[in-house]
Amino acid sequence: MLFLFCASLNAQIQLNGIIKDSSTKKPLSFATITLDNGFVSISDVDGKFNFTSIANVSSFEVTYIGYEKRKINIDNTSKFQVVLLSPKIDLLQDVIIINENLANKIIQKAIDNKDKNNPQKKLNSFQFNTYNKLLVSANPDSIVGKIDSVFVTTSLGRAFQKIDSTEYKFKRIIDKQHLFLAEKVSQFQFSNPTLKETVIGSKMAGFNEPIYEFFGFKLQSFSIYDSKYELFETTYKSPIAANSLSEYKFKINDTISINNREVFVIHFKNKIKRKGLEGLLYIDSQNFAIAKAVMRVRGVLNITGIHEFSYYPENDIWFPTKKNFKIIKGKSKEATSILGGRIAFEANSDTNENKQKRSSDFTYLSSETEVYNIEFNSDIKIKKSFISVDVKDNASDKPMTFWDKNRTEILDQRSLKTYEVLDSIAAKNNIEKKIRFGRKIINGYLPFGFFDIDLRHLLSYNNFEGFRFGIGGITNEQFSKKYRIEGYTAYGLKDETFKYNLGFGSRIGKFSNTWIGASFTDDIREIASTTFAIDKRVFKLYDPRPINISTFYNYKTWRTYIETKIIPKTESIWQLSYSEITPLFEYQFDYNGKIFDDFKITSAMVSLQWNPFSDYMQTPNGKLEIEKRFPKFTFQFTKSIPDILENDFDFGKIDFKIDYEKRYLNGQKSTVLAQIGYAFGAIPITHLYNTSPNNLTKDNILQRITIAGKNSFETMFFNEFFSSEFAFLQLKHGFKRVEIFKKVKPQLVMVTRMAWGNLENPERHIGINYKTLNEGYFESGIELNQIYKGFGLSGFYRYGPNQLSRLEDNLAIKLSFILDLGLD
Incomplete structure (x- = not known):
C-alpha cells in the first residue's frame, strides 16, 4: 500500500504553460484545453494554464475559434509549455464577424430566459x-x-x-x-x-x-443570474443583465459538450473599463441556461471566480455543484494586503521589469466549494x-x-x-489569547483580569476642564456573560471637579443580545451637541474637537434602558431618563415669563440604526455584521414627559441620518453623510443643534490652526450658529495614497460640506450671541492625510451667503492625525 501511495504521488504531473497566437505572439484568453483522459480546462485571461492531473496523460489538445486545432505531447522534463496556435487566415475575419453577431443573439436569448433557468426563480x-x-x-x-x-x-x-x-x-x-x-x-x-x-x-x-x-x-455571488455580480466584495454589472449588450463585447470562443449537452463558450469583456469584469459564459444551446461561468478581474489583484453546474433533466435545470475562487498578485506598485492584512503581496519594482519573482509573488488565496x-x-x-x-x-x-x-x-x-x-x-505562542487582547486594544479597552479598562477615560483635554484625568471600564466575559458592571471617574485640573458614572446591566436574550440596565452619571457635555445613542463606540487616541470647546453644561442623569437587536437588521436603544441640567456659562432660558438658570428634564428616547442591505451572521459569541452594505439609516426620537419628576419643559426632537460609503479595490473611497434634525416645543440651547463647528475666534489665521475633526465644519466658529431645525450634507472622496518619498505617502481627500437651518423663538435664549443658518453655510477643502507617520495637513475655505468680509477669516488650516490599524 505504501508503494502504491508513493507511486501515485510520483505519478501526479503539473501542466503549466501559455497559449499564444503564432504570428502576433499575443496570449489567447480562454482557449479550451482537453487532456487525453477527457479532462477539460481553459487558459486564463492572460492565456496561461496551470492544473494537476493523474498520470496516464500523454498529450493534450488546444482549440480556439478561428485557429487551427493543435495536439501537444507532454514532455515530463518540461515544466512550462508554450503553445502557439496558427490562425485560419482565409476564414478568420468572417468567423469573427459571424461569431460576434451570433454571440450577441445567444446572450440575448440567455437574458430572455433568465427566469426560466434561474433556480431561485424556477x-x-x-x-x-x-x-x-x-x-x-x-x-x-x-x-x-x-x-x-x-x-x-x-x-x-x-x-x-x-x-x-x-x-x-x-x-x-x-x-x-x-x-x-x-x-x-x-x-x-x-x-x-x-x-x-x-x-x-x-x-x-x-x-x-x-x-x-x-x-x-463574500468572495463571489451565489447566483450567476442576478443583475449585479459580486466578486471579492466589489459589485459589477452582470454580463447577462438586462442591458449588458451595451456594456460588454461578446464573441464565441468554442462549442463543447457538458453533461452530454452542447454548450456555446462565449467570451465577454467590458467595452469601456479596461480593468472591468471579463470571462467566459458556457450557455446551453437548447434552453440557453448557464452551464458554467468564469469571472475574472485583473488589476492590483488578479481575481477569478468559477461557477460549475450540473444538468438535471427531470427539472430541465442547470444547478450549481461547485464554486472556485482564487486571488493572486496582480500588477501593483504598492504593497497590497487583503482580509485585514492576513494575506499580503509585495510591490512590483519599477527599476527592473525582468527581475526574478519572489516567493510572495506566487502566494495565493483559494476557496473551493463542493x-x-x-x-x-x-x-x-x-x-x-x-x-x-x-x-x-x-x-x-x-x-x-x-x-x-x-x-x-x-x-x-x-x-x-x-x-x-x-x-x-x-x-x-498563545495566539488565541493574543488575538483576544488585540481585539480589546483596538476597541479601546485594556483587559485586566475580569475587567476591561476603558482607555478613553485616562487622559483628555478641553478649554473648560483643562487636562482631565480618569479611570474606568467594564466587566468582561471572564466576570460574566449575563451580567456587567461599568463605571468611571475623572477629575479636571482647571475646573477642579470630579465627574463619575456607575451602571449595571443584565442580558435577557442571547440571540437578540438584549440587555436591560440602569446607570447614574454626573458629568459635563458640549452645548447643542446632539449625538445618536446607537452609534458605534469609536476609540480614538485623541478627540480633536473638545480641545477647543469652552461652553459646557453639567448634567446629573438617572437612566434606565434596553439595548436589543431583536428587530431584524437593526440595533436599538430604548431609554427613560431624568436629568438635572446646569449651564456652565452665562445663559438663561425665558419660558412662559419665567427665567431658568437651571432646569430638570424627564424624557423618553429611542435610537435605532437600520442596515437593510447588510448581511448578518449568528455565532456562538453573538451576532456579527459580516457584509456591511450601504446606505445605513439611523433614527432617533426624544420626547420630554410633562408633569413627571418635576419636568420643566415640553419638547421633542427628531433626528435622522444616512451614511453611504463606496470603497474601490485600488484604494479610493467615496462617502456621503446626510443628516437632518428637528426640535419642537420649549427647548433650551443646551439641547439645540450647533452643526459641529471647529474653528477658534482668533484674528490671525495661524492662531486658528487646530486639529481637524472628522465631520465638523472647520471654518465655522464655536457658538457662531444655533438651530432648532437643520439639514447637513457632506461629500468626501479619498484618492489612493501617492508615494512622494519613501516615507512620505499622502492621501488626497476632497471635501465639501453644506448646511441649512432655522431657529424658532430666538428671544427665549438670553446671554449668548449667535446667528442662524437660514441662508445656508458652505465650505470646501482639501485634506492631505498621513503625509508622514499618520500626520497630515488640510485647508478649507468658507463661501456663500455666510462668507465673511476678510479673506483670511474664511480660511482654515488644520492638522490631522490618523492612526491606521489596518482594520477597514
Missing part, C-alpha cells in the same frame, strides 16, 4: 450541503528556493553584504504545508425569496474556536430568515468521523501538516 425551494476549503498557499514548483549571496555597490566595486536564504526557507515550508487552512460544512436552504446558510461544522488551523469573520467573507445532497421542491421552513449565516454552537466541536463523512476528498499530506504545525504554533 424552483419553489431547494436545499443542499456544501464542503468548503479555504487556504492560503503557494505552488512549491514555481519557487526557485535557492540561497542567494547579496552584494552591494561601493566605491571599490561590488562587495559581499549577506546571505539571503528567504526563498530557500519559504520553499522548504511550502513544500510541506500551506500557510493557512480552514474548512467548513454548511447546509443551504432556499424558500422563495430567502436563502440561508447554516454552518454545522467548522475547523480552522491554529484555533480551537474559529475566527468567525472568515466565514462571512455541493452535495441536493433536494428540489421539498417542504422547507427557514427559521430566523433575516440571519444570512447561522453558525451552530457545536460547529467547532465536530469529531473526526464527521469530517471523514462530509469531506468530498481526502486531505493531502500538506493539509494535514498545516493543521499539525499551525495548531502547535498557536498553542505555544
Whole structure:
C-alpha cells in the first residue's frame, strides 16, 4: 500500500504553460484545453494554464475559434509549455464577424430566459450541503528556493553584504504545508425569496474556536443570474443583465459538450473599463441556461471566480455543484494586503521589469466549494430568515468521523501538516489569547483580569476642564456573560471637579443580545451637541474637537434602558431618563415669563440604526455584521414627559441620518453623510443643534490652526450658529495614497460640506450671541492625510451667503492625525 501511495504521488504531473497566437505572439484568453483522459480546462485571461492531473496523460489538445486545432505531447522534463496556435487566415475575419453577431443573439436569448433557468426563480425551494476549503498557499514548483549571496555597490566595486536564504526557507515550508487552512460544512436552504446558510461544522488551523469573520467573507455571488455580480466584495454589472449588450463585447470562443449537452463558450469583456469584469459564459444551446461561468478581474489583484453546474433533466435545470475562487498578485506598485492584512503581496519594482519573482509573488488565496445532497421542491421552513449565516454552537466541536463523512476528498499530506504545525504554533505562542487582547486594544479597552479598562477615560483635554484625568471600564466575559458592571471617574485640573458614572446591566436574550440596565452619571457635555445613542463606540487616541470647546453644561442623569437587536437588521436603544441640567456659562432660558438658570428634564428616547442591505451572521459569541452594505439609516426620537419628576419643559426632537460609503479595490473611497434634525416645543440651547463647528475666534489665521475633526465644519466658529431645525450634507472622496518619498505617502481627500437651518423663538435664549443658518453655510477643502507617520495637513475655505468680509477669516488650516490599524 505504501508503494502504491508513493507511486501515485510520483505519478501526479503539473501542466503549466501559455497559449499564444503564432504570428502576433499575443496570449489567447480562454482557449479550451482537453487532456487525453477527457479532462477539460481553459487558459486564463492572460492565456496561461496551470492544473494537476493523474498520470496516464500523454498529450493534450488546444482549440480556439478561428485557429487551427493543435495536439501537444507532454514532455515530463518540461515544466512550462508554450503553445502557439496558427490562425485560419482565409476564414478568420468572417468567423469573427459571424461569431460576434451570433454571440450577441445567444446572450440575448440567455437574458430572455433568465427566469426560466434561474433556480431561485424556477424552483419553489431547494436545499443542499456544501464542503468548503479555504487556504492560503503557494505552488512549491514555481519557487526557485535557492540561497542567494547579496552584494552591494561601493566605491571599490561590488562587495559581499549577506546571505539571503528567504526563498530557500519559504520553499522548504511550502513544500510541506500551506500557510493557512480552514474548512467548513454548511447546509443551504432556499424558500422563495430567502436563502440561508447554516454552518454545522467548522475547523480552522491554529484555533480551537474559529475566527468567525472568515466565514462571512463574500468572495463571489451565489447566483450567476442576478443583475449585479459580486466578486471579492466589489459589485459589477452582470454580463447577462438586462442591458449588458451595451456594456460588454461578446464573441464565441468554442462549442463543447457538458453533461452530454452542447454548450456555446462565449467570451465577454467590458467595452469601456479596461480593468472591468471579463470571462467566459458556457450557455446551453437548447434552453440557453448557464452551464458554467468564469469571472475574472485583473488589476492590483488578479481575481477569478468559477461557477460549475450540473444538468438535471427531470427539472430541465442547470444547478450549481461547485464554486472556485482564487486571488493572486496582480500588477501593483504598492504593497497590497487583503482580509485585514492576513494575506499580503509585495510591490512590483519599477527599476527592473525582468527581475526574478519572489516567493510572495506566487502566494495565493483559494476557496473551493463542493455541493452535495441536493433536494428540489421539498417542504422547507427557514427559521430566523433575516440571519444570512447561522453558525451552530457545536460547529467547532465536530469529531473526526464527521469530517471523514462530509469531506468530498481526502486531505493531502500538506493539509494535514498545516493543521499539525499551525495548531502547535498557536498553542505555544498563545495566539488565541493574543488575538483576544488585540481585539480589546483596538476597541479601546485594556483587559485586566475580569475587567476591561476603558482607555478613553485616562487622559483628555478641553478649554473648560483643562487636562482631565480618569479611570474606568467594564466587566468582561471572564466576570460574566449575563451580567456587567461599568463605571468611571475623572477629575479636571482647571475646573477642579470630579465627574463619575456607575451602571449595571443584565442580558435577557442571547440571540437578540438584549440587555436591560440602569446607570447614574454626573458629568459635563458640549452645548447643542446632539449625538445618536446607537452609534458605534469609536476609540480614538485623541478627540480633536473638545480641545477647543469652552461652553459646557453639567448634567446629573438617572437612566434606565434596553439595548436589543431583536428587530431584524437593526440595533436599538430604548431609554427613560431624568436629568438635572446646569449651564456652565452665562445663559438663561425665558419660558412662559419665567427665567431658568437651571432646569430638570424627564424624557423618553429611542435610537435605532437600520442596515437593510447588510448581511448578518449568528455565532456562538453573538451576532456579527459580516457584509456591511450601504446606505445605513439611523433614527432617533426624544420626547420630554410633562408633569413627571418635576419636568420643566415640553419638547421633542427628531433626528435622522444616512451614511453611504463606496470603497474601490485600488484604494479610493467615496462617502456621503446626510443628516437632518428637528426640535419642537420649549427647548433650551443646551439641547439645540450647533452643526459641529471647529474653528477658534482668533484674528490671525495661524492662531486658528487646530486639529481637524472628522465631520465638523472647520471654518465655522464655536457658538457662531444655533438651530432648532437643520439639514447637513457632506461629500468626501479619498484618492489612493501617492508615494512622494519613501516615507512620505499622502492621501488626497476632497471635501465639501453644506448646511441649512432655522431657529424658532430666538428671544427665549438670553446671554449668548449667535446667528442662524437660514441662508445656508458652505465650505470646501482639501485634506492631505498621513503625509508622514499618520500626520497630515488640510485647508478649507468658507463661501456663500455666510462668507465673511476678510479673506483670511474664511480660511482654515488644520492638522490631522490618523492612526491606521489596518482594520477597514
